[in-house]
Amino acid sequence: MHKAIKNKSRLLFGLKNSRADLTTAKFILYYGPSVADSDIYDLTDFENLLEDEHLDLCKNTVLYLHGYLEDPDVESIHVIAEAYLERKDTNLIVLDWGELADGNYMFDAFPNVKQLGPELAKVLLQMFDHGLDICKFHVVGHSMGGQLAGILGREIIKRSKGARKLQRISALDPAFPLYYPGTHLSSRDAEFVDVIHTDAWMYGAPTSTGTADFWPNGGNSLQPGCPKRNYKMLSDNDLSSHRRSWWFWAESVSDRYPIRFDAVAAKNWSEFKQKKTAETSRLVVMGHHCPTSIYGDFYLQTNGQTPFARGKEGTVYVDPKELLGNTSSLSCICQPQH
Structure with missing residues (x-):
């Protein structure tokens, strides 16, 4: 009886292994010009992926990890893919782990992430051995995908006995439930970990968890x-x-926007609002172009519609009511749908 209770307890806290079929996860290489143009590979078929004529190993490569209850047909992946396809300097690979990201958050997806991370790390280490340049490799993950990125980074360090470490992980509002307190994405998981917080304490991480943490509009709802x-x-x-968070990221990736997400260092949102920022603090950019030499917490305000970035103006607090209808005649990838 005690054993049954213990097993039930482990299941409730997401510690019991589920029977996940990791073979359902796929690599999708997007090469454009539209999101319909892509090649799909099993994780074990990475050698053919590396030989794909659309993959240029001389370029930077981004691996995008989607979140809970998502798959390649959702809006977020289309918006992210469209943004990267505008660039000519980056390969985009999306991990389709939709079947593993489905079901109950606690009983299915959460345990599946913990099993998928080590398997993905093993595959990536083999890819690095076969020509993929780890120095040009960047992992971007949204929500639970952000936590998967952390596991991936830790496993690469562990499996290589410290010989290899991801250069950069960018986490877009990494998932909160079951990860805090507990093992979660941290600055130790890659050489540089930048985090964008947009729903702290609800669906997103409640505290600073990276090398550089960005808190647009305070980092929480609304x-x-x-x-x-x-x-x-x-x-x-x-x-x-x-x-x-992924709307911000997609906009930062697209070079069609002349204004970027300038941010400034501050102790907290309250001090940012009071314009108490370090006088010597230089402006840094949130998103794709974020410098990897920075550390700490950074704050900014955004517009309420696309394009969201406000440039230098976003580093000086104004009444949020002034931001709701702040729009531009610039074209955009796609208007956010609520």
């Missing part, structure tokens, strides 16, 4: 332009602020 929460779990309204 992000400017998002509808009032209806607190219906996983509804469009409820997820609006959480999703804003």
Whole structure:
């Protein structure tokens, strides 16, 4: 009887291994010009992926990890892929782990992430041995995908006995539930870990967890332009602020936007609002172009609609009501849908 209770307890806390079929995870290489143009490979078929004529090993390579209940057909991946396809200097590979990211968060997806991470690390180490340049490799993950990136980074260090370490992990509002307190993404998982917080204490991480943590609009709900929460779990309204992190990221990737997400170092959001920032603090950029030499917490304000970036103006606090209708005639990838 005691054994049964113990097993039930482990399951409730997501510690019991589920029977995940890791072979359902696939690599998708997007080569454009549209998101319909892609090649799909099993994880074990990485050698053919590396030989794909659309993969240029001289370029930077991004591996994007989607979040809970997502798959390649969701809006986030389309928006991210479209942004990268505008660039000519980056290969984009998306890990489709949709079947493993499905089901109950605690009983299915959470245990599956812990099994998928080590397997993915093993595959990536083999890819590095076969020509993929780890120095040009960048992992970007949203929500639970951000936590998967952390596991991936830790496993690469562990399996290589410290000989290899990812250069950069970018986590877009990494998942909060079950990870805090506990083992979660940290600055130790890569040479540089930048985190964008947009829904702290709800769906997203509640505390600084990277080398550099960015807190646009304070880092929590409601992000400017998002509808009032209806607190219906996983509804469009409820997820609006959480999703804003990948909207910000996609905009930062696209070079069609002349204005970037300038941010400034501050102790906290309250001091940023009071313009108490370090006089010697230089402006840094949040997102794709973030310098990897920085560390600490950075704050900024964004517009409530695309394009979101406000440049230098975003580093000086203004009443959020002024941001809701702040739009531009610039074309955009796609308008956010709530």
